[in-house]
Amino acid sequence: DTGVSQDPRHKITKRGQNVTFRCDPISEHNRLYWYRQTLGQGPEFLTYFQNEAQLEKSRLLSDRFSAERPKGSFSTLEIQRTEQGDSAMYLCASSLPRPGGTSGQPSGGANVLTFGAGSRLTVL
Amino acid sequence: GDSVTQMEGPVTLSEEAFLTINCTYTATGYPSLFWYVQYPGEGLQLLLKATKADDKGSNKGFEATYRKETTSFHLEKGSVQVSDSAVYFCALSRNTGGFKTIFGAGTRLFVKA
Numbered sequence: 001d002t003g004v005s006q007d008p009r010h011k012i013t014k015r016g017q018n019v020t021f022r023c024d025p026i027s028e029h030n031r032l033y034w035y036r037q038t039l040g041q042g043p044e045f046l047t048y049f050q051n052e053a054q055l056e057k058s059r060l061l062s063d064r065f066s067a068e069r070p071k072g073s074f075s076t077l078e079i080q081r082t083e084q085g086d087s088a089m090y091l092c093a094s095s096l097p098r099p100g101g102t103s104g105q106p107s108g109g110a111n112v113l114t115f116g117a118g119s120r121l122t123v124l
Numbered sequence: 125g126d127s128v129t130q131m132e133g134p135v136t137l138s139e140e141a142f143l144t145i146n147c148t149y150t151a152t153g154y155p156s157l158f159w160y161v162q163y164p165g166e167g168l169q170l171l172l173k174a175t176k177a178d179d180k181g182s183n184k185g186f187e188a189t190y191r192k193e194t195t196s197f198h199l200e201k202g203s204v205q206v207s208d209s210a211v212y213f214c215a216l217s218r219n220t221g222g223f224k225t226i227f228g229a230g231t232r233l234f235v236k237a
Binding site for chain 1: 128156158160166167168169170173175213215217219223224225226227228229230
């Protein structure tokens with residue numbers, strides 16, 4: 001397995017343009033997460049999927065942001081009408097819930113994330 | 125809501141010094157706690173974890189103990205190396221009712237030879 005892949009690694013765009021990022025998770029993982037990280041800060045949660053269902057979205061995810069995971073495998077994150085404030089590293093992570101317990105987590109289980117290298121967005 | 129607070133950096137140490145990076149959390153229930161590390165030019169990766177009170181997570185000489193009474197998960201290492209220079213993130217994740225992981229702001233560690 002090659003881990004979590006993200007593409008492109010770096011995108012430079014002009015304000016007002018649309019951009020799309022792709023994430024290919026580890027194939028056995030059914031949860032996929034998007035985070036945003038700015039310089040000097042920790043990753044901020046944007047949204048996550050279990051299989052193809054988008055189960056939670058952060059208030060950070062404005063209506064210009066949309067994420068999809070159509071077949072429960074790869075995911076895309078699109079930002080429409082980009083603004084300079086969108087400049088950040090966009091991180092994708094995946095995880096595998098262990099069998100047993102409620103919601104797929106056994107007593108004492110932990111949801112460990114495997115991250116991709118990230119897609120850096122620069123909006124000019 | 126859930127949150128994680130960790131000590132601000134940067135932390136600069138000489139090789140073989142003792143390291144402590146403080147982390148406290150706010151959460152209802154019993155979250156799992158993690159330390160992730162980001163080495164220069166690399167993605168975030170799990171360093172260690174603990175899933176219940178009094179558990180000790182350990183890896184690569186680093187340790188952290190889940191203290192529910194003080195809501196803390198401090199990272200320690202007895203003797204740091206130059207190769208430990210990185211950014212360290214404390215994080216928590218609920219085990220039920222939603223599985224997002226909340227991260228602290230990160231603490232940059234510089235280790236001098």
